Each structure stands twice: as C-alpha cells, then as structure tokens.
Amino acid sequence: LAVTATYIGLSVGPVLGGIMCQYISWRSIFYLTGLGGLIVILLAMIRLKGEWAEAKGESFDFTGSIFYMSGLVALFYGISMISKAPVAKYLLAASVVLIACFVFLQLKVRYPLFQIRIFSHNAAFAYSNLAAMINYSATFAIGFILSLYLQVVRGYGPQATGLIILAQPVVMAAFSSLAGTLSDRIEPRIVASWGMGLNALGLLIFVFLSATTPVWMIVLNLFIVGLGFALFSSPNTNAIMSSVEKRYYGIASSTVATMRMIGMATSMALVTVALSLFVGENGLSSAHSIELLKSFKLAFLVSGVLCFFGIFASLARGNVRS
Numbered sequence: 001l002a003v004t005a006t007y008i009g010l011s012v013g014p015v016l017g018g019i020m021c022q023y024i025s026w027r028s029i030f031y032l033t034g035l036g037g038l039i040v041i042l043l044a045m046i047r048l049k050g051e052w053a054e055a056k057g058e059s060f061d062f063t064g065s066i067f068y069m070s071g072l073v074a075l076f077y078g079i080s081m082i083s084k085a086p087v088a089k090y091l092l093a094a095s096v097v098l099i100a101c102f103v104f105l106q107l108k109v110r111y112p113l114f115q116i117r118i119f120s121h122n123a124a125f126a127y128s129n130l131a132a133m134i135n136y137s138a139t140f141a142i143g144f145i146l147s148l149y150l151q152v153v154r155g156y157g158p159q160a161t162g163l164i165i166l167a168q169p170v171v172m173a174a175f176s177s178l179a180g181t182l183s184d185r186i187e188p189r190i191v192a193s194w195g196m197g198l199n200a201l202g203l204l205i206f207v208f209l210s211a212t213t214p215v216w217m218i219v220l221n222l223f224i225v226g227l228g229f230a231l232f233s234s235p236n237t238n239a240i241m242s243s244v245e246k247r248y249y250g251i252a253s254s255t256v257a258t259m260r261m262i263g264m265a266t267s268m269a270l271v272t273v274a275l276s277l278f279v280g281e282n283g284l285s286s287a288h289s290i291e292l293l294k295s296f297k298l299a300f301l302v303s304g305v306l307c308f309f310g311i312f313a314s315l316a317r318g319n320v321r322s
Helices: 002-023 027-047 062-080 087-106 123-139 142-153 158-165 167-185 188-206 215-242 246-278 286-315
Strands: none
Touching: 002 027, 002 158, 062 087, 062 246, 123 188, 123 215, 123 246, 123 286, 142 158, 142 188, 142 215, 142 246, 142 286, 158 167, 158 215, 167 188, 167 215, 188 215, 188 286, 215 246, 246 286
16 A cells, blocks of 8 residues: 555656646746645654654664765765766765775664664565665666656657656556555565566667657556556565564665665666766757667666566565465
8 A cells, every 4th residue: 555655646746747847837846845745744743653662772873874875975976977077986986985884884783774684694685675776776767768758859848748657657556556465465576576577678668769759659668667666566565574573674664765765866877877978068958869869778778687687686585475
C-alpha cells in the first residue's frame, strides 16, 4: 500500500506540474511542494505520538552523518562536473576518503547511523538493497529525459508532456499492490527479477528514440517500464523486510530509502554527464536536437546495461522464505 501510494503521487506529479508550468509558472511547483511539506510536518507533530521502542536509549550518530553527507555530496557533484571542472577530480578523491572514513566509523561506534554489519551476514538483505540501488540508478531519470525530449526536441507543451509521461507511474500504481501480493505466494526474487528484466528491455528500446518516434510507441514502452518497476519494487521491498528480524524493521526500511536516494542521485548524475559530453555549454534548445538525442541514447544505453546486470543481483539474493 505504501508503494502504491507513492506511485499515485508520482502519477499526479507530471500532470499537475505540467499544468502549473503552462498556466502559472515553474516556480509555483516549488511553492506547492513547500506548502505540502509544511503540512506533512505539522501532521506528523500533531498525529504521530508514539516512540520507537527498539531505539530507546540510543544516541544519534552526528559524526557519521557528517561524513555520510559530505561524502555523497562530493561524489555526486564531482561526477556531474567531471567533464567541465578541474576541481571535480579532487572532489571524487575526497568522496572516496570521506566514504571510507564513514564505513570505518560505522564499524566502530555503538549506535551507527548505517548498520553495515547487517550486510555481511545477510545475503538476501545485501543483494536486495543492491538491486534496489541499481534499479533506481537505471530508471529514475527516464521522466527527466523524456520531459526534455518531448518539449525541446518534439516541441510539446508542459501539459501534454506531463500527460504522456503519466503512462509509466499509472501502470506502476495500478500493479504495485498486485505485485506485492504475488510476491507473498512466489519467491520475491523471481517476481522482482522479471521486473528488472522488463526495465532493462524498456531502457534498451529507448536507445532507438529518434526525432520522429511515434508518441504511441513511447507510451507503450512507458507501459513496459511501468509494469517492470511495479513487478520489481514491491517484491524487492518485501524481500528486504522479510530477510530481517522484526527488531531490524526500522533499519531495513531506512536502508531501502537510502538505496533509493543514492540510486536517484546516481541516475541524474549519469544524465548530467551524458548531456555535458554531447551538449556541453550549448544549452537545451531545439537547435541542438541531434546532440540532445545522442546524450539521451547514451544515458538509456548505460542505464539499460546497468539494469541488465541488476537482474543477476536480484537473482543472487536467494530464497528469503527458506
């Protein structure tokens, strides 16, 4: 249900964002999301009264959080700037040192920010999280790429673009609960691996995107990717939560969120690198449609190959019910 609710939000986002961009301004999106965030904070403060009994007496790892945030910022900013800023290589080197220090610290402190030890003795947990990170790294930027493609290359307005991109999250929302139920009867690794395979197929089909590709073909492929994501996400989350004891549910849930955010950032960094290689400082305009298409094709190709190898990570988790 939580995954379905997430994808319903993703379904509303492109359409609502497109309408607001076309009839109000792109800045209105940030006003609306900021207001929504404040409402959620107020509701959490008013309605969520309970405490986590399992975490009673534990202290927050501030030092670890500083190393963690600094390492990720240096890593992703360095990747995004690698082709046009000399400082990028130093940021990447710094990210390696910071992340190494973070891992070392997490193995030493009593209450770590990130439970690294749980990965070493739980293959199902480790490979399921790896599969989640790969899947988000490969698929998150699809909406961003198609938004640029439809508006800059094809000349569609924001509202029409949002309606076209809507195909993927609608399918994700429609089939996520069903996929979760299916993974209660069939081993999650089987269902999730089929989903990862469909994602890889859809991404590799997008490699053949051109300036004249029929919109119905784009929508059909978005259906394939949406179904693949639905078959992967819920069963994969099921596998992660089923692979740990009840007292580790909070850690497992937060680890899934971490893999999702790292995957999303990686996906956008990949697109940024592809755009910088072919478009550079030329800007996003229809005058450079050929260069844009080349960057999109590269991003889809790398993502498709990444997703293909993700199938093996998904299969390697083993049977969580045994």
